[in-house]
Amino acid sequence: MKVVRYLLVLVLSLFSFQAIAHNLYLFAQYDGDEITGRAYYSDQSPAAETYVEAYQLGMGDNPELPIVSGKTDSSGHFVLPVTTTGPFKVVIDGPEGHRAERVADNIAKRAMGRSEFELLREDLHKLKDKIYLYDILGGIGYIFGLFGLFALLKAKREKQ
CATH class of the missing domain: 2.60.40.10 (Immunoglobulins)
Incomplete structure (x- = not known):
């Protein structure tokens, strides 16, 4: 059930282009x-x-x-x-x-x-x-990296 929640959040965040802030x-x-x-x-x-x-x-x-x-x-x-x-x-x-x-x-x-x-x-x-595509992809990469770090720490905690 948790996996479904994470996937739902991921899909909704990818399709929320109108919510991207502009300066x-x-x-x-x-x-x-x-x-x-x-x-x-x-x-x-x-x-x-x-x-x-x-x-x-x-x-x-x-x-x-x-x-x-x-x-x-x-x-x-x-x-x-x-x-x-x-x-x-x-x-x-x-x-x-x-x-x-x-x-x-x-x-x-x-x-x-x-x-x-x-x-x-x-x-x-x-x-x-101007905001370029590589800026957006870099931001998404940071988010995935933080998510991976969180998953790694959680897996270590569950192992102990």
Whole structure:
């Protein structure tokens, strides 16, 4: 009967893909006039219509209050115009308690606006945060390893 329980738990855990947690990620950069970026989840879906706030680090009058706030668009992009200088911390609060923080990267202002370099940086950032199949298989391997260790210890205890 115990074997049936373990098999049932194993089968249910393998088919519960909708319950896999996802993280909220943030890409932000500052060019002197505005903070731009994109918010997305670990499955690369955009964090649409999500509130974004920017805080000035170091020289702000009140570090508790944001200097500018806004919302992401339907594709997760945002633009926050700023009038002060300095490093900025960008915070995004998503639904269900998701939250991401990042210090905006300072980049040189380009005459063309959004250049190929900025797009490349965003693509690299997204690839770094993506969940790959080997990550999932590695996690399943850890679970099986812990289960095997538990079974080994239990078998030793029953032998004695």
